[in-house]
Amino acid sequence: MNTRQATQDLVTFFETLSPDSVAQLHTVYDAQARFKDPFNEVQGLPEIERIFRHMYVALEQPHFVITGQVVDGDQAFLTWEFRFRFKRFDTHTPQTVRGASHVVFNAQGLVTLHRDYWDAAEELYEKLPVLGGFMRWLKKRANSA
Template sequence: MNTNQSSVVPDAQATPAECATAVAQVVQFFETLTPESVAQLARWYGPDARFKDPFNDVVGTVAISAVFAHMFSALDQPRFVVTGQVTQGLQCFLTWEFRFYFKNFKQGQPQVILGASHLVFSAQGQVVLHRDYWDAAEELYEKLPLVGGLVRWLKQRASR
């Protein structure tokens, strides 16, 4: 294991406990993410890491940080709650709830998106691939005032 870093990082011969600890540290980073801590993303991600979700496909810590910084500017009180995890070797699969409020909507209702992330770590313990899976139509578009009705109608028509 690499002891030059302040966090536990898996190497090619890492034990399951070491990998689980590295995953736990990344989970804690995301569960406590703030606009200020986005700048620390490079501590956990490799310089050429790739991030992909239904709206973004970017490479590099600057671009990935920009995605999360935008999240804080576009939404009120966004936060992640990790609800499950499976770790195998240098990768893990996390299930999560993304909780937030829409800005500029007078609803004031809390919103929740259910999703999952596939994380692949380098031998040095940095995330090299972060792929988020969630249904943008069901989890987001259906909740929007004007678009939601159309999406629900289309979904209903397609299910018959």
């Protein structure tokens, strides 16, 4: 297995992800892959697919831009920007969440583990009406102590 090629295939998949291509997750993920982010922890392609399908229901024009990658052995670390607009709140302002993913590949070059790291408070909650003001207040209080 060529981890650099598997990583590039994954990068291409995510940068071109669309509602129609979600069904092609099996081309880059193992059937029993595990996925974890600040809101989900699931195993298996149907559950991972459900998460990505929901992204298109909940958000307007979601897409990933991979900004960096480090490949080592059978794993890779990707940094990214997730760009979208809210469907229910501020529907006009483009949003960006910055984060990173740790992925592990099997011998066939398929992802067996995908773990996303991003700060839900800073990158998401602070951008929401009402809750955003409260989160910024909490952050200010914590930093002034």
